[in-house]
Amino acid sequence: MDRSLCVGSGQCLHHAPGGFRLDTARxxxxxxxxxxxxxxxxxxxxxxxxxxxxxxxAESGEAVFPPEEE
Structure with missing residues (x-):
């Protein structure tokens, strides 16, 4: 996760509530x-x-998302 890109939309919380949380900086x-x-x-x-x-x-380090651009 690149936290420097995060804008705090909360979409991740909506789709995977057990996987993410927003910190005090949102x-x-x-x-x-x-x-x-x-x-x-x-x-x-x-x-x-x-x-x-x-x-x-984890096994290969291959990107699943975002897809690699060709």
Missing amino acids: RSRALTPDTRADERLLEAAESCPVEAIVITL
Whole structure:
């Protein structure tokens, strides 16, 4: 997660309430940064208006979201 990009929209909380919280500066923070990506976390990442949520595969480091540009 790139917290410097976060604008505090709260979309991540809506889609994955157990995965994120907003701090006092209204920036999102992952509750468990090294968790398995499930459908709710992917929806949270896709809904982020500034693509601040990055999901990678732990085994390979391959980007799941945002997709790599070709």
